[in-house]
Amino acid sequence: MRRRLRYAETFTMCCGILVASFGALDWLDWLSGSGLLAAGSRYTATAPLAALCFFITGIAIVAAVRWNSRTARLLAAAVAVVVVFNLFLFAFGAAAWPARALSFHSSGAEHAVMSWATSLCFALAALSIWLFSANRRRWVAVAAVAASIGLVTIAVSLLGILFDVGAIYSVPFFVGHALSSALAFLVCFTGLLMLRPARSWTSILLGRGAGSMMARWLFPFTILIPVVLCYAGYRMMVDEMLPAAVVASIIAALSSLLLGASVLRSGHLVNEREVRLAEMMRKMELYAQDRDLLLREVNHRVKNNLAQVHAMLGLQARRVADPAARQELIDMKGRIEALSTLHRILLANDNPSTLCASEYFTALCERIDEELGAGQRGIRIAVDADRVPLQLDFAISAGMLLNELASRAIKRGLAATGGGTVDVRFRLVGHDGCELSVRDDGSGLERLAERGSEDDLGIKIIQAIVAQLRGSVEVSNEPGTRISIRMPVGR
Amino acid sequence: MESRFSVVIVEDDFLIMEYLRELSEDIGLNVLGTADVAEQAVTTILENRPDFVFMDLRLGGDRDGVDVAQAIQPDMPDLKIIYITGSSEPTSLARIRADHPYEVLIKPVVERDLRRAVGIPVN
Numbered sequence: 001m002r003r004r005l006r007y008a009e010t011f012t013m014c015c016g017i018l019v020a021s022f023g024a025l026d027w028l029d030w031l032s033g034s035g036l037l038a039a040g041s042r043y044t045a046t047a048p049l050a051a052l053c054f055f056i057t058g059i060a061i062v063a064a065v066r067w068n069s070r071t072a073r074l075l076a077a078a079v080a081v082v083v084v085f086n087l088f089l090f091a092f093g094a095a096a097w098p099a100r101a102l103s104f105h106s107s108g109a110e111h112a113v114m115s116w117a118t119s120l121c122f123a124l125a126a127l128s129i130w131l132f133s134a135n136r137r138r139w140v141a142v143a144a145v146a147a148s149i150g151l152v153t154i155a156v157s158l159l160g161i162l163f164d165v166g167a168i169y170s171v172p173f174f175v176g177h178a179l180s181s182a183l184a185f186l187v188c189f190t191g192l193l194m195l196r197p198a199r200s201w202t203s204i205l206l207g208r209g210a211g212s213m214m215a216r217w218l219f220p221f222t223i224l225i226p227v228v229l230c231y232a233g234y235r236m237m238v239d240e241m242l243p244a245a246v247v248a249s250i251i252a253a254l255s256s257l258l259l260g261a262s263v264l265r266s267g268h269l270v271n272e273r274e275v276r277l278a279e280m281m282r283k284m285e286l287y288a289q290d291r292d293l294l295l296r297e298v299n300h301r302v303k304n305n306l307a308q309v310h311a312m313l314g315l316q317a318r319r320v321a322d323p324a325a326r327q328e329l330i331d332m333k334g335r336i337e338a339l340s341t342l343h344r345i346l347l348a349n350d351n352p353s354t355l356c357a358s359e360y361f362t363a364l365c366e367r368i369d370e371e372l373g374a375g376q377r378g379i380r381i382a383v384d385a386d387r388v389p390l391q392l393d394f395a396i397s398a399g400m401l402l403n404e405l406a407s408r409a410i411k412r413g414l415a416a417t418g419g420g421t422v423d424v425r426f427r428l429v430g431h432d433g434c435e436l437s438v439r440d441d442g443s444g445l446e447r448l449a450e451r452g453s454e455d456d457l458g459i460k461i462i463q464a465i466v467a468q469l470r471g472s473v474e475v476s477n478e479p480g481t482r483i484s485i486r487m488p489v490g491r
Numbered sequence: 492m493e494s495r496f497s498v499v500i501v502e503d504d505f506l507i508m509e510y511l512r513e514l515s516e517d518i519g520l521n522v523l524g525t526a527d528v529a530e531q532a533v534t535t536i537l538e539n540r541p542d543f544v545f546m547d548l549r550l551g552g553d554r555d556g557v558d559v560a561q562a563i564q565p566d567m568p569d570l571k572i573i574y575i576t577g578s579s580e581p582t583s584l585a586r587i588r589a590d591h592p593y594e595v596l597i598k599p600v601v602e603r604d605l606r607r608a609v610g611i612p613v614n
Contacts (some may be wrong), residue, residue: 296580300549303577303598304504310599311510319511342601344579373603 001468008194008206008362013065016190020058028049047178050114052183053082053122060129061191069133076129083122086114098242116173121185125192132195144193144200151180151189155488157182163234210273218262226257255307299347303340316374329460334371338403341367342396354389354491357426361385364399365406365424374410378419381406385426394490398426398436401465404458409440420480434489439482496609497541501532502560502575503551511545511575511600518573518606529554533562540567543593543609548576548583557590573608575600 030048049167060075114122124146131143160168161179168174193202198336218427233247242250310333317329345363346355365381368374374381402424409422427435466473471487498520498562502508505527512522523539526532528551536544536559546556560572571593576583579597594608608611 022568250584299580300578307577307598308504308506311504311507315506315513316508318517337601339601344597369602 003045004207005197008197008202009065011192012191013062015187015194016058016061016065017183018058019054019061019188019191022180022187023054023056023058026180027055031387037432047114047118047181049082049086050118050122050178053079053114054181054188056082057122057129057188059123060126061195062190064129064133064195069347073135076126079122079126079129083114083119083126086119092190092233104329118181119151121150121153121189122180124153125185125188126191128192129195132192137199139198140199142203143196147189147192148201151186151193154182154189156183158475160188163231210269214266214269217403218266222259222262226255229254230260253442258339299343303343306336306340306343310340328457335400335403335461337371338364338368338400338407342399345394345399346392355395356387357390357395358383358385358387360390360395360399361402361424361426362401368403368406368410372407372410374422379410380421381410381424382421383424385424386428388428388489389491391490397465397469401462401469401485402436402438404462404465405436408458423482428489429486433486435484435486437484438480440482441480495519495521496543496611497523497530497539498609499523499536499539499541499611500545501527501536501550501556502545503527503549504547507547507598509614510591511605514600514602514605515545517593518609518611519613520609528552529559529562532559536563536570537566544570544572546572546574546576548574548587555586557586557593560590560592562612 030051054357056075056079060072060079060257062073063075118465128146128150129138130141131146134143136139139241154214156167157174158179160171160174177412193200197203197206204212205219206212229251233251236242236247237244254329255490313333313336314430317326320326320329341364345360345367362383362385365383369379406424422441423439425435425437425439427437429435462473466487469487471485474484474486476482476484496519498515499512500508500511500515500522502511502525508525508527512525515522520543523536523541526535530552532546532550544560546560548556550559556576563570572573572590573594573596573598574587574592575598576587577598584595596604596608
């Protein structure tokens with residue numbers, strides 16, 4: 001499509017250059033006085049004013065493609081002025097004046113000024129150039145409509161000349177509308193329709209879609225068939241081979257048939273396309289189901305492996321005589337339980353790429369409470385977290401951090417006092433920071449601030465995660481101990 | 492120890508099975524037998540007639556824990572089956588719910604869960 005659009009631009013520019021050259025040549029022809037075009041035939045001659053307009057219009061089209069829209073608009077305005085001037089000449093009966101004034105040659109009144117048809121076409125061209133450079137879609141559409149009307153007018157004129165030259169010039173509107181002008185207009189409007197193809201109906205012809213391919217196929221036929229039918233019919237009527245009514249009915253029947261066939265053909269193509277799409281959708285669904293199954297299987301494996309590690313630690317803990325070592329193993333088992341819990345909460349989530357901080361931390365604390373039997377020991381865990389989405393990586397690290405902090409607060413700090421509250425808070429701070437804080441009534445978190453506490457694995461884990469999350473720890477002794485961790489939030 | 496409850500453990504992962512066995516014995520359950528595939532599970536349960544069965548959902552082979560439960564249902568309609576599953580997915584849970592389980596536990600199982608499930612109070 002993009003390549004075609006570039007071609008369209010080049011095409012329009014060539015059209016502009018052609019039109020301008022034609023205008024210039026014709027103008028020179030008039031100035032030279034000999035007037036090859038003018039002298040050739042009254043049907044091939046273009047009026048001097050029209051020649052001037054073609055010259056300006058051509059340059060305006062080139063300007064619209066190459067330069068800026070302001071130049072194009074100025075030139076379009078100039079064309080409009082000439083058209084109005086031409087109408088004045090008509091009105092005041094000074095139709096022969098331009099030819100006399102601008103050249104040394106005058107072959108008659110009808111050649112001096114532009115015909116009604118020519119005037120209308122120039123007005124449409126000027127309007128179209130002016131509006132094609134507009135920003136609003138609606139105005140560009142109006143420009144495309146103007147250019148299309150121009151093209152249809154020219155088609156009538158050209159076909160009229162093809163069918164019967166005398167007949168077309170008997171219509172006042174077309175009187176003086178020369179063949180050369182009509183051809184120049186054909187080039188001019190075709191070029192204009194390609195000026196901004198992305199925003200007019202020509203985009204359908206240039207597109208890459210199935211509809212565009214179909215349109216490119218059928219478009220020439222839908223244009224040529226009526227022309228050929230009508231021309232053949234007209235010849236038959238002129239030669240009196242068949243009565244006019246019969247010819248007209250043949251034309252009607254044949255054009256109905258052919259237009260109907262083209263509609264059916266496009267319907268068939270759309271149907272075929274739809275079948276292919278449905279087939280593709282079915283394949284995609286199957287593929288998605290397979291992926292889903294695979295993902296579930298992998299998740300199951302991960303959970304199973306965690307359960308195995310948990311079981312091994314449990315088995316080992318029961319075989320260790322040293323109470324301290326045994327406690328370490330039980331703590332480690334607790335961490336694996338916490339990881340399993342994180343995993344379970346993450347998987348229960350509908351949208352697995354992010355999860356809500358508030359729901360996540362609440363669920364996690366409920367599980368910690370359950371695991372450690374905090375409620376039964378008179379310990380309450382109060383969670384207060386902002387409802388914000390969290391990234392998965394961040395959520396897992398922050399969850400492990402919270403697990404360590406909250407477990408410590410419950411196990412050590414409150415075991416002694418035999419009851420109390422653990423406050424867990426999660427707040428957004430500033431634009432991209434957050435604060436996770438755990439406060440206990442006792443002294444379970446105090447040791448975190450002490451130096452030389454690297455022997456304590458829990459503290460080491462907390463420090464490692466805080467470092468990984470680029471956070472900083474702050475310990476404050478209110479009533480009880482409060483640990484706050486500030487870190488960039490992963491959302 | 493007249494009032495000791497008895498249990499059969501059905502689990503296809505031997506590590507977890509051993510852990511469950513020790514955990515069960517620890518809380519005072521009498522482990523009558525273990526099984527890791529469906530057919531073996533049915534025979535073991537029918538032979539030993541325990542009070543409880545700890546049943547894994549996924550087993551080695553085509554048949555799962557629910558199939559085992561349904562196979563023994565006619566003979567032992569009052570058997571209390573406690574499902575212990577690694578998967579908390581809706582599809583797995585729906586499959587278990589179809590069997591009206593006595594209790595459902597999610598792995599990893601801790602002592603507290605097991606005690607609560609069989610109704611043995613925490614010391």
